Amino acid sequence: xxxxxxxxxxxxxxxxxxxxxxxxxxxxxxxxFWYRQQPGQSLTLIATANQGSEATYxxxxxxxxxxxxxxxxxxxxxxxxxxxPEDSSIYxxxxxxxxxxxxxxxxxxxxxxxxx
Amino acid sequence: xxxxxxxxxxxxxPEGENLVLNCSFTDSAIYNLQWFRQDPGKGLTSLxxxxxxxxxxxxxxxxxxxxxSSGRSTLYIAxxxxxxxxxxxxAVRDDYKLSFGAGTTVTVRA
Numbered sequence: 001x002x003x004x005x006x007x008x009x010x011x012x013x014x015x016x017x018x019x020x021x022x023x024x025x026x027x028x029x030x031x032x033f034w035y036r037q038q039p040g041q042s043l044t045l046i047a048t049a050n051q052g053s054e055a056t057y058x059x060x061x062x063x064x065x066x067x068x069x070x071x072x073x074x075x076x077x078x079x080x081x082x083x084x085p086e087d088s089s090i091y092x093x094x095x096x097x098x099x100x101x102x103x104x105x106x107x108x109x110x111x112x113x114x115x116x
Numbered sequence: 117x118x119x120x121x122x123x124x125x126x127x128x129x130p131e132g133e134n135l136v137l138n139c140s141f142t143d144s145a146i147y148n149l150q151w152f153r154q155d156p157g158k159g160l161t162s163l164x165x166x167x168x169x170x171x172x173x174x175x176x177x178x179x180x181x182x183x184x185s186s187g188r189s190t191l192y193i194a195x196x197x198x199x200x201x202x203x204x205x206x207a208v209r210d211d212y213k214l215s216f217g218a219g220t221t222v223t224v225r226a
Contacts (some may be wrong), residue, residue: 004159033213033214035154040156041218042120042205042216042217042218042219043160043205043207043214043216044216045213045214048212048213049205058213092160093212101167102148102165102167103147103148103209104150104162104165105162105207105209105214106151106162107152107159107160108159108160109158109159110159112157116213
């Protein structure tokens with residue numbers, strides 16, 4: 001398993017500003033994922049971030065709006081740019097561990113963002 | 117595109133009753149299926165993972181079954197306790213990504 005921390009845990013931001021969310025893992029992982037959970041809805045994958053390569057974005061998400069960094073095997077950041085109230089969500093990072101039997105995803109505690 | 121549906125959306129039971137949570141998915145070509153628990157204001161906790169070749173997994177009071185051909189999984193929680201109150205999410209993995217259901221919110225009344 002993994003211990004995943006996120007900063008900040010919550011924030012209230014003004015529209016038009018940007019927020020960078022940090023995700024730290026206590027062990028080295030190849031694949032990290034960023035998800036969004038809008039109020040009352042389930043999780044939607046934003047992008048997959050592999051160390052040393054550009055993030056891969058899912059349909060409906062673009063790099064200009066959600067730039068991602070992955071400088072090493074234990075850390076990643078997601079920036080929510082030019083925020084609007086529609087960006088109010090929980091943002092979660094996730095990592096995947098693989099052993100010879102299975103691949104399991106573990107999640108951080110989430111960052112609760114409210115945009116006014 | 118994979119669609120994951122969870123029924124019911126909410127469930128309220130008295131303590132001690134068994135819980136049955138359902139998950140269905142549209143594309144049976146999955147790699148595995150994972151059940152998570154989400155507590156208010158918290159992240160996700162992995163409960164059980166079933167590989168596509170498996171029929172069920174058990175952990176304590178939890179048992180999850182998988183019928184890949186019909187696109188269904190069921191999570192059973194025996195002898196429910198108030199501490200089981202949470203939202204339970206089902207997620208299927210195909211290729212590299214997880215597709216989540218909307219969850220079942222469970223309330224266990226003392």
